[in-house]
Amino acid sequence: MSTHGASLIDVARAAGVSTATAGRALGGYGQVSDRTRERVLAAAAELGYRTNGLARSMVTGSTQTIGVVVTDVANPFFATALRGITDVTSPAGFEVLLANTGGTREAEQRAVTVMSEKRVDGMIVAAAQPGDGAHLKHAMDVGVPVVLLDRQVTGVPDADTITIDNEHAAAEAVAHLLELGHRRIGVITEAGDQLARVRSGSRRRGLFPSAVRLRGYVRALQAAGIEIDERLVAPARYERESAYDAMTSLLDSAVPPTAVLCTDNVLASGAYRAAQDRGLSMPADLSLVGFDDEPWTTLVRPELTIVEQPTYDLGARAGRQLLDRLAGSANRSPQHVQLKAKLVVRESTARYPASPQEDLAREERK
Amino acid sequence: MSTHGASLIDVARAAGVSTATAGRALGGYGQVSDRTRERVLAAAAELGYRTNGLARSMVTGSTQTIGVVVTDVANPFFATALRGITDVTSPAGFEVLLANTGGTREAEQRAVTVMSEKRVDGMIVAAAQPGDGAHLKHAMDVGVPVVLLDRQVTGVPDADTITIDNEHAAAEAVAHLLELGHRRIGVITEAGDQLARVRSGSRRRGLFPSAVRLRGYVRALQAAGIEIDERLVAPARYERESAYDAMTSLLDSAVPPTAVLCTDNVLASGAYRAAQDRGLSMPADLSLVGFDDEPWTTLVRPELTIVEQPTYDLGARAGRQLLDRLAGSANRSPQHVQLKAKLVVRESTARYPASPQEDLAREERK
DNA sequence: CTGAAAGCGCTTACAG
DNA sequence: CTGAAAGCGCTTACAG
Structure with a gap:
């Protein structure tokens, strides 16, 4: 490949040394006298020499x-x-x-x-x-x-x-919602089809993050003595529109959730939008938790509570x-x-019911 | 590098052919009889042979x-x-x-x-x-x-x-604002220090996108017969916080802009936030244009008008x-x-003054 | 400190 | 269709 310029042979010849010596001077390995090194370096510069990494790698093995x-x-x-x-x-x-x-x-x-x-x-x-x-x-x-x-x-x-400890991450988010008083907690997940497998508790390997997060959701609810309601598990593809639809159907259900966990950032953006478009006021009407600290999560109002992955x-x-x-x-x-992931509580999650008074008002309206 | 498994020589030996023939069978070049090819392929599979791309590249030159x-x-x-x-x-x-x-x-x-x-x-x-x-x-x-x-x-x-035709992109955004009636149009830019150079109209090469966009801003205003007001050119680093400060100082000025162009997505997010925090209502109080169709731009309210880069x-x-x-x-x-970039008009830009009535109201308040 | 020679693992003319 | 030999451009023992 003469198009690629001078080879070590050319440099060696120009410097009046062997290729072994030229290689040592240029490559910084072995022993070379200062005088020789200078001559070789000068010749190399003159010829615009660049080491052929392919050849080097072949012999060094790296x-x-x-x-x-x-x-x-x-x-x-x-x-x-x-x-x-x-x-x-x-x-x-x-x-x-x-x-x-x-x-x-x-x-x-x-x-x-x-x-x-x-x-x-x-x-x-x-x-x-x-x-x-x-x-x-x-x-x-x-x-x-x-x-x-x-x-x-x-x-x-x-x-x-x-x-990332995804099971713990999701569980922590759910625990946060439970602590706020929520009992009907929905989840929008890419692993909707793996709910049965997740519940049966198979081993970690063979489960992707979305499924592991779903397991965290399941475990956290079980730990709180709450039975899993499959109607609250909304499957979605990794697309904003799909999450939008999932959120909509969740809200349309007979007994809608008071809080929703989205197991990744794209799903969260679709769900957020669906809640907005429906005119729901967050967090008063609905608490929402997302994943990942993307720029948008602090630009929207209310700012989104998230699980931040490192x-x-x-x-x-x-x-x-x-x-x-x-x-x-x-x-x-x-x-x-x-x-470990970290729960970052912001404005999209709140106590449920909001207050005793509101609870009462809600009852009276019925 | 015997750790890397069998070489062509090993395969050739196992198949009872020369390395040249083995290479032809494996590499899909030259002529080989079907019978030979099969034998070579079998031997290669048996030995778990993988071509050494380094050696190949060295001789093929690619x-x-x-x-x-x-x-x-x-x-x-x-x-x-x-x-x-x-x-x-x-x-x-x-x-x-x-x-x-x-x-x-x-x-x-x-x-x-x-x-x-x-x-x-x-x-x-x-x-x-x-x-x-x-x-x-x-x-x-x-x-x-x-x-x-x-x-x-x-x-x-x-x-x-x-x-990307950044000059045109920025100019189009400014033209949009001009058409809406804006006359005091600010810009938040990473190329604030290059304003003089941009105005003098040096050649393209040597100018980065941010500077070229600034030129688009300058040209569009000049074309409309509006003189450049340096107080409306707010420099910022490529950070949300820096843009936040730039927007704040823009709004603090004696005669604040009625519209602002942000020359990239990060700057836009900082500026958007600053406007929000100040309690400004967009687009009534301020029109804002950003760059790039990032997810957040349609999640915030109002949705952001942007220049979309391909x-x-x-x-x-x-x-x-x-x-x-x-x-x-x-x-x-x-x-x-x-x-070409594309202007996508959404909700963050509006006519100025909003309407004759409002104009009147504004006057009366004084 | 320096050099001659071998070798890394392929592909490519060149013969046959 | 197949093979012997050269060569890509380096580094590495091995001598001196």
Whole structure:
């Protein structure tokens, strides 16, 4: 590839030394006399030499590159986590090879294969599907450490995992509502179809965050001695419109909830809007809790009470974990880090019933 | 690197053929008989063989990787553009090597150097600084095509550029306000320090989007015969709090503006909040225009009138442009694509004065 | 401190 | 259709 300019041979020739010596001077390894180093550096500068990283990687066995696989970089959650990853790995001299799976397992498998072929030193993966991590297992088997981000996957028992304690996060939000006096608490969830599975209490792996949050909801209510009312569990897709509809149907039900938990940020925005459009006054008529501290949550009135995930940290920790593996703790047993989310009470949640008087007034109206 | 499993030699030996033949069978190039191919494929599967992309790239001269350099992946603008890039380049068989510069030229130079060393086939760069693109020029000189995204850079005359027509975008927003009757129109801008330069009308290159938008503001007012009042140009950093302060000082001035343009999404959120906190009723007391169609802009009341940038498209077009270069149009003259932004009128802008009656009432109150 | 030689794992002419 | 050999551009023992 002469188009890519001078090679080490050219530099060595120009400096009147062997390629071994030129390589040592340029690469900063081995011993070189100051005089020689200067001559080589001068020749390299003259020729505009840049090391061929491909050749170097082939012999050193390291590319100083890590693969990062997410379902959607445009999602603020992953974008922020990605920033956390690069902020940690970049100073350590690693570049990031990025892949977007769009949430399909096929795309993920392809991405993992390509990254393996490009010989990334390790991978951080936010999986598309909770089941069957055979492709990830395979990567680990050939010596590429993988760190699972945000999502547990079955079939990769040896991978490190960095997740958020979603069960606790959701449970805390529900506990907050219970404490305020709410008894009919609805939930808008992407995991509506997994309610039965969630209630039966299967193991963690194989459950994605939305399902784990739903479990937190279920557990918190059960702990308070409240029976789960399936009519209060509103399924929705990961779209504002879908959440809008879910909220609407929740409010249309015979005995509507007095409070609603939305298990992610997009769902919360749709639900918020539906409540607004219906002319409900929050928090007087309805308490609402969302996930993630997005800009809009403090711009709307009332400001939204949320569960704040340590998103940036999630990425940063994953990066650090991978760096640790790469730095030699290759055979240590898998690490499973769970970060805590934080309930941030703002204006969209309030006591129910609002006050004894109002309670009375409500009764009289009947 | 035996840790990385079987090599082509191992496969060839197992299949009883030469490495040349094994390579042809596996790589899908050259001629191989069906019988041989089957034997090779079987052996490869048996051994869990994966091509070493490093070795392949070294001989083919292509890594099927493009470098993408942005200032901040966590910024929704770049995250969305990045998604546009990957959606276009991934089906074409390219992976993305990502770098975050944090907005400093040094980090950008380092990123570009490393990407060159890793032999990316091309790069898409959202520059950290408008001036001195020597490092980018250098990349192009050694045969790595560069596409500039969103930001013009001096010193790289041969690079393709994909930008948004920011001057037009801002001018259109101002024209909308003028049409509504506003005459005192303020602007909150990151390019406050460049007002003089903007007014003198220097060339495009060397000006970043914020400055170009400020120019759009200036031009639109001038076209309407309105003199620029420097007290209406409020400088702010790219932070919500800073914009909040800028808006506050704008409203505190002796003759406050009746309408304000915010030249990006973060500034708009801070300004919106300041107006709210002051108890101003929008759009009756103040008209406000922002940039970018972020979720919050339709969640707040009133909904925000905005200039919508084709962010995803910006990335997609950049990806396509780079693909074109790579596909052979290497020597064609540089392309400069400018995408149009779109004014989306919602509820935060209204006629001024509101009506003759109100005008009268206003007068009487004095 | 320096150099000759081998080798990383592929693909590519060139013969046959 | 298949194979022997060269070569991509480095780094790494091994001698000296």
